[in-house]
Amino acid sequence: MRITATKRLVRCAVAAGVGIALAAGVAVGKAEAKTEDGKFLVYYSMSYVGNAWQTEAKNTVIAMAKAPQYRDRVELRVQASGPDAQKQIQQMNAMIAAGADAIVAFPISPTALNKVIRNACNKGVVVAVINGVTEPCAYVVKIDGVALGDYRTQYVIDQMGGKGNIVAITGVPGVSYGEDHHKGFKQAVARHPEVNVLAELVGMWSHPEARLKMRELLATHSWADIDGIVAQTGCYTVSQMQVEDGWWPDNPIIPCAGESANGNRLQMLPVDSGIEGALGKTGQSIGSGLWAVSYTFKTAMEVLDGNEDVPHLRWYTGVEVTQDNVKLCETGSAEEFAAGCNTIKPGIVPPDYAIDFWSPQVPELGFRAATEGMLDDES
Amino acid sequence: MSEVPLRSLPRLSWQQALARNRRLLVAVTAFIGIFVCLDVISPGPISYFEINFLSSNTGPLAFAAMGQTVVFLIGGFDLSCGAVLSLVNVIMALHTTDSLWSQVLMCFAGLGIGAAVGAINGFFIAYGRLQPVVVTLAVMFIILGLNLLLMPDPGGYIPYGLSMVFTGDLIPDGFPAALLVILLALGFWALLKRSRFGTALYAVGSNEDAAFANGINVARTKFLGYTLAGTFYGAGGVFLSAQTSSGDPLVGSGMLLLIFAATILGGTRIGGGEGGCLGTVFAAFTLMLISNVLIVLNWSPHVMPITEAVILLLAVIGASIGRDTSLAEYWRVTGLKISGLRHRSLPSFHTSARSNAGKLATSWTPRASDELSGPALWQWTTKNWDVLRLMVPAWTLLVVVYILVVVVIGGESVSVHYLNSLLTLALFLAVLGLGQGAVVLTGGLDLSVPHTLAFTGVVLAALCNGMDGPAYWAVPLVLAIGVGVGLFNGIGVVLFGMPAIVVTLATNGIMQGAGLLFTGGIPTGRSPPALVWFFTERLAGLAPAAWFLIGFAGLAYVVLHRTTFGRRVFAVGNSARVARLSGVRVDWTTLGVYVLSGFCSALAGVLMTGFSSVSFLNMGQRFLLPAIAVVLVGGTLAIGGRGHYLGIFGGAVLLTAVGTLVSGSELHFAWRDIIFGIVVLGAVLTLRERAS
Known part of the structure; x- marks a missing residue:
């Protein structure tokens, strides 16, 4: 038993050695990199x-x-x-x-x-x-998460008239951008003593997750308890939920500042535009x-x-889009975007499509x- | 060497030696194969630098997988390893300073933290006699929460010197330090394996009773095994910290599946007794090199999950090729059956036993007991206590959590509305709980749930695209897809004899790839309105989905507890051998539970599509671990054979209620994980079988 065990060990060491030798044997400098055609x-x-x-x-x-x-x-x-x-x-x-x-x-x-x-x-x-x-x-291209969180939250608080209950839908816990964004949120809320944070929901930057967490919150609260929402991702979904629950059209959609989902922007279009999904809501959409x-x-x-x-x-x-500057594109060409459109017609892309x-x-x-x-x- | 050995073992012939080390051999061959393949297909030769980099990059995975190997060897399963890696990483990044003492001290602290967590796992598993999956799942949840409390976002700092010890050069341009560290660990393992403790590890993993009969302290061996595994994770965490020179609370979680893959690919058998760390280390290197091969091949990123899944499957099939495999056995039996056809007497067609008609009627009136006295309810409870006690923890905790919801949040918590929210949200877990529960009852585990759920969801949304018309055939179609996935899993487990974890893990990867290829990465379409109606309409105060849940629970109860299939599931879970000898078709039953699980995943996908009104490729991920937790909290024994659907149902409602508590109150979100963990552990502790 002992002999074979030792032998086995030796054999495996040899195998490992072969691997290393293989590697070392071919360790010569690499040719100058570029693809064959010089690109x-x-x-x-x-x-x-x-x-x-x-x-x-x-x-x-x-x-x-x-x-x-x-x-x-x-x-x-x-x-x-x-x-x-x-x-x-x-x-x-x-x-x-x-x-x-x-x-x-x-x-x-x-x-x-x-x-x-x-x-x-x-x-x-x-x-x-x-x-x-x-x-x-490294060359880093970066968004200022704290500033964005603060800016979005300030917008919502302004829409709330500076007081009331606010809900935050955060990102993936432990990821820097999400945490920075939430710092910005807290910093903006701290400036307004009359604003109360009703809940901080972990949205995982995912619409289904935002919906699940919002439903959990709504099990014990109602839409009437919420005056404003700041979502890293989920404004489209929470607005849609208000329609499903019959909160809208009797009440206006609760102001929400968040992601650049196409559905979120379509909801800002006036109802009489006849566009599917248009709610005429007040809201802000800034992409990350x-x-x-x-x-x-x-x-x-x-x-x-x-x-x-x-x-x-x-x-x-x-780029900031609110109900004041939301504009539907005809073809979605780059020129059209340059001319100021910022939303794609419904049905072509899913509502969570970042625009x-x-x-x-x-x-x-x-x-x-x-x-x-x-x-x-x-x- | 003057000593004469008491008894010399016969030398093995080379064939025997080969057969013994087949699993290790496959791992080594895979490594050499991929290494040579890479050298051939890559434009330049492989440099020393790359070897160094590969070694230091594989280190954390290799160490973590070595820990998992020890756990596998003693027949365990450890879900907490990724979280422990992050915990050590976070603590080291927060507290290491530039002084030499601090660096040395923190390295040992890292090992100590790992060992401590391992000891906690080991204590509950060895002395508390709880199932490894439950304990490590609970510990994982708790540590994940703790990590986020300690370090909310990535940062911290590891001194350069410490980094260099692990990732620098031992001999410049000659030998990487990382490789030395790994070799040292392997040397340690080689010594340990040949020690008394090492023998005990293998003995306990091979056959606990036999080990006990031979005087091995089984509980202590298990406890020390988990502690050793924890120490390996700790070392992995230290290595990880050195290699990334910073802290990240999420870094380990992503590694969990990779750790399993390395352990299995390395030839260690799930269930214990066979394998070792050497194969694991080779497998870790192989898994890392796959990235390099994929780069050179330049395949679409959407194919990546499928490629990895196929490699995993091939490796496991490769490790088990031989005459003694299940597949070979099936061929043999089928051959016998066919050759036996000629000698077979014609089947006799029984007519219904008319003589018994009317004589065997079920009497529904309760039989008066001659032993029990007292009120009827008391008698009933006493008689059914064995079943009831499985459900008590989940339902009791549910009441406790509900009281907390009412006291802490108040609001609308005392209303039909709350009940409705609770039931509709619990629906997904209750559906998945049936499938996962049935699989766990036979002693398996289905990890293919997330992407089966997501795939059926995106297919349904794309086919229906917001119309009810196509739903009539699309819903049955996607449910059939779920059945097909279950069939695939079941065939892998039954016919090929592969461990359930491997097959379902691979299936999950394949389904992920299938979803990516089907949608091109961007799912389109919307759920049929009828499914949205299912969640938004109110019938007598509750949504149709809530009523559906009540009906589903009743049906699930009947399937698991009132049908022959259900009885066979329990029989297989209690002992496959006894079941087989009792005439239960174990293979068909096992196939059946995977099909049921596939069906439930697809059903959950359909429901989730209705709930979200659109589908997403990642919508299944968040349900896997909670669904397993629900099954375990509901009183199901993780090694199979014991459980009750009403317990699982209670677990689903309980975890949902915990969710409403955390979301509705001002509790820090990290506490959700921690509470989850404590609830799972607490529920299972009260379920513990009394030591006999």
């Missing part, structure tokens, strides 16, 4: 696959890489790592090994990726990150920046093109970019 090789490392937002983000990056100024110079490859930080680290490292010139990443964790990013920087790979990592060599994903790609390209003045941290703010893929910083992208990953003029 820049850019990777997009997404984390989750599985919600509409992430798919839209992926599509906009794909579309952006087809823009005339990049079309002939860039090869874009997209990879997903799943919800595990270790895997994203491994994936990004594999991208470096595969000869990436730039990596655009949507990080699972703002801190866990620091090392692999530093490593990429050391190897001359440009890393551009959406919504922030703490590694200073779908467009910033393709903007991050642009940032990476700027750096690759040799622009040394690109700042390592770019703050951005979302802030266009912004003055990424004027190339229309509706097709987010749905199909194509530019307007593409056939």
Whole structure:
């Protein structure tokens, strides 16, 4: 028994040794990276696959890489790592090994990726990150979560007339942007002693979750108890619930400030517009920046093109849409968005579809970019 | 070596040695295969730097999976490992300072925290005689909540020196420090395995009774096993902290499935007694390298979940190829049946036994007891106490929570409205509880629920697109899809003899991929209005969904407790062998529970689509662990054979009531997880079988 056990150990050590030797044997420097046809090789490392937002983000990056100024110079490859930080680290490292010139990443964790990013920087790979990592060599495109939370909350409190019960629907607990947003919420509420926080619901940035949590709250409260809602995601859903429960049209929809879901904006259209889902509600819709994903790609390209003045941290703010400036698009082309439309007709996209893929910083992208990953003029 | 061994064991021939180490061999072959494959397909050679990086990146997974391996070896199952990893990470990131002493101290503190959590698990499992799934699920919930209380969002700091110890170079451009740390751990394991304690671990995992009969202290071995596993998680947490040089309260949760995959791929048998840490470490490396292969292949991200699932399935099938597999056995039996056809006498067709007609009538009037006295209710309770005691904790706690809701929140809590909300929200858990409950009753577990639910939901919404017309065929169609998924799971478990956890985990990945491919990542369409009506209309104060729940509970009760199928489920759960010898078709029954679970997942998907009025690809995720919790709180024994649907039903309503309590009051959300954990643990503690 003992003999075989020892032998087994030895045998396995040999197997491990073979692996290491294999590795060491081939450890020669890698050739200068670029794809065979001389294009820049850019990777997009997404984390989750599985919600509409992430798919839209992926599509906009794909579309952006087809823009005339990049079309002939860039090869874009997209990879997903799943919800595990270790895997994203491994994936990004594999991208470096595969000869990436730039990596655009949507990080699972703002801190866990620091090392692999530093490593990429050391190897001359440009890393551009959406919504922030703490590694200073990365190019970070980031929204100010605290400011956004404060701004949204202030809007709702103004609509409430400065007093009453407010409900917050937060994001995924433990994620920086969500926590920052909630800090902003608290900070705004603290300025108004007559505003009472009725509940803080964990919405997980998901409409079904927002609905479940809201139903839990409504088990013990009624709509009449709520005067305003600040939702990181869920304004569309909570407004829809008020219709289902018959609270509307006898009462106005409770003011809600939140996400850029198409349904949320459609609800702001006047009822007499005849558009399905229009409620004429008072509300505010500011995206957390779908467009910033393709903007991050642009940032990476700027750096690759040799622009040394690109700042390592770019703050951005979302486009604000309220009942006063909500406007329906006809075709959803980039030009139309540039002319001021900001909502897609119902039925074409699901109501939770984030609609802030266009912004003055990424004027190339229309509706097709987010749905199909194509530019307007593409056939 | 002058000593003469008392008895020398015969040397194994190389075939025997090969057969013994087949599982390990598969893990090693998989690693070498993927390594060579990567070297061939990647444009450049693999550099030292990549080896270093791979080692330091695999470290946390390898350590965590080693802990899980120890738990598997003693026949356990540990859901808390990911949470422990985060806990150690969070505490280290918050409290480590630059001084050398602090760094050394915090490393040991990390191990200590892991060991402490492991000891808590071990205490309840070994001495409290509770089931591992329940205890570790509860501990997981509590730690997840604790992590968020300690560190609300990512941050903190780990000194550079500490990072370098784990992830730097031992010999610059020669040997990575991370690999040394992993090798040291493996050396430790090799020594441990050959110690008395190591033998005891394997003995307890192989056969508890035999181990006990041979003088092994089973409880102590289990307790120490869990503590050891916890220490490994602690080491994983320390490694993780060093590798990420910061803290993140969520970082470990995402690793849970990967940890299971590494342990199973490494050749450790679920149920105990076979396997070891060496295979696990190789498997951890393999799993990490898959990312590299996928990068080079440049496949669509939507295919990723399917690819991983297929690799997991192939590995497990590969580890169990041989003549003694279930599949081979089925072939043999089928062959015998076919060859036996020729010699078979013609079946005789029985006519109904007319002679008995009218003689065997059920008497519905209660039989007067000759032993019990007192009021009829008391007699009834005494007679049915064995069943009732399963339901008591859930329903008692429900009353307690309800009183808390009324006292703390007040509001509309004393009304039909509250009852309606409670029932409609509990509907999903009650439906999933039936499927999961049936599977657990046979000793299995169905992890394919989340994406089966989501897939049926998105398909239904896309087919109906807001109209009632298509619903007449679309609803049956998606329910049939659920049945199909259940069939797939059941065949994997019954025919291929694979562990339920592996098959259903893989199915979940496949369904996730299927959902992504079907929708292109963006689900479209809306629920048929009839389904929305189901939740918004009021019939005599309650929504149709609430009435449906009441009817469903009755039906589920009949299925589990008043049909032959139900009785067979319990029989299989109590002992598959005894059931088989008693003439129960164990394979068909097992297949049946997975089909039932698939059907329930699909039904929950249909209901969830109606509830949300649209469908989402991620809408099933949040139900998996609560559904398992509901089953366990409802008095179901995790190793099968004991349970009652009315207990599960009570559990579903209880957890929903806890939700209304947390959402309606000003409690910090982290407390929801903690309360969940305490409720699960508390309910099961009161259910504990008295030590005989």
